[in-house]
Amino acid sequence: MTPDQYCQERAAASGSSFYYSFLFLEPPRRQAITALYAFCREVDDAVDECPDPAVARTKLAWWRSEVQALYEGRASHPVTQALAATLRQFYLPQEQLLEIIDGMEMDLDQVRYADFKALHLYCYRVASVVGLLAAEIFGYSDRQTLKYAHDLGLAFQLTNIIRDVGEDARRGRIYLPQDEMARFGVSDDDLLQANYSDQFRGLMAFQVERAQTLYRQAFAQLPAADRKAQRAGLIMAAIYRATLDEIVRDSFRVLDQRISLPPLRKLWLAGKTWWLA
Numbered sequence: 566m567t568p569d570q571y572c573q574e575r576a577a578a579s580g581s582s583f584y585y586s587f588l589f590l591e592p593p594r595r596q597a598i599t600a601l602y603a604f605c606r607e608v609d610d611a612v613d614e615c616p617d618p619a620v621a622r623t624k625l626a627w628w629r630s631e632v633q634a635l636y637e638g639r640a641s642h643p644v645t646q647a648l649a650a651t652l653r654q655f656y657l658p659q660e661q662l663l664e665i666i667d668g669m670e671m672d673l674d675q676v677r678y679a680d681f682k683a684l685h686l687y688c689y690r691v692a693s694v695v696g697l698l699a700a701e702i703f704g705y706s707d708r709q710t711l712k713y714a715h716d717l718g719l720a721f722q723l724t725n726i727i728r729d730v731g732e733d734a735r736r737g738r739i740y741l742p743q744d745e746m747a748r749f750g751v752s753d754d755d756l757l758q759a760n761y762s763d764q765f766r767g768l769m770a771f772q773v774e775r776a777q778t779l780y781r782q783a784f785a786q787l788p789a790a791d792r793k794a795q796r797a798g799l800i801m802a803a804i805y806r807a808t809l810d811e812i813v814r815d816s817f818r819v820l821d822q823r824i825s826l827p828p829l830r831k832l833w834l835a836g837k838t839w840w841l842a
Contacts, residue, residue: 568650569596571643572603582808582826585835586800590703597655597702598797600647604662605695607644608669613736618673625670632662656701664694676738681775684742685719692722696798703795707788710795716786717798720779724805727772727812730756731820745771759820769817773809780806796839803838804831 566574576584576599583602587595611624635645635652636659651657668690678684696718700710726733726740733740734756746752749768754760780802787795804826812824826834 566643568643568647569600572596572599572647575603575606575644582804582831583801585804585828585831586797588832588835589800589839590797593654594702594704594797596647597651598699600644600651601657601695601698601702603644604648605665607642608666609691612669612672621673622670625666628666629663632659632666635659635662651702657698661694661698664690668694672738678740678742680742680744684740687740688719688722689715692725693718696721699798700795703797705788705791705794707791709786709788710791713783713787713795714798716779716783717802720776720783721801721805723772723776723779724809727769727776728808728819728824730769731759732823734820741768741772756820761816761818761820765820766817769819770813773813776809777806800835800838803834807834 576587581602587598587602590598608625608628611628612621615621615624631640631642631645634640635649638649640646640649648657668687671687671690675687678687693715696714697711700714705711730739730741734753739746739753739756741751741756746768749771750764751762751768755762755765783802792799807830808824808826811826812819815824818824
């Protein structure tokens, strides 16, 4: 199996909405973004699939050394070997890959966030940085596009947090800002016990509106000249926003189930967005 095949299988097996946005890209960009996505999956799984925090830290330390090796021309993992090929074509700063790892490590150090300001740093590292790297791969002519990519990544992560509230709580992590939970009268136990109260629905409506505001803000910052180049990001946004709409329609039942779109609908949204962008 080649490094590119490994990354492709990693992306396809995840079932992520991101996979559908890659399908329409020309081969060099598709290979590059697939390698980047596979890197994110590897370092995320190093934390999420490891019950021992000490072992997870060791794995992340290994990935830091592997990123260093990547930029020194001696990558050993299939993912970094695939990334090595992309470095000859696209600008992917080493410090940004390391910052993604820093974000994943935050899950080992912090399981609650006092307010949105504290949460913002986490979202920036695990999502906005990925958006900035993706913008480099997709291509742009106006640096304003980087502001779009930053905000779109943040909106994606907030969508993930909304979708995965129950699952994350059962893992011991609550990303909803604690001050906002208190303001709406929702406790940690309410999340763990799947208490679908009016207070919970009010809290979630507030979270959805913040995410939607960020989507609108991101779109407003995307220059017309770069819209076609950034179509893959717009596909992701279409799928993620449709998921948010489903969550709202289902009265925010995210504590005891995971709401997602069927593959055919994702593919339809991907094709529609690609041709209309």
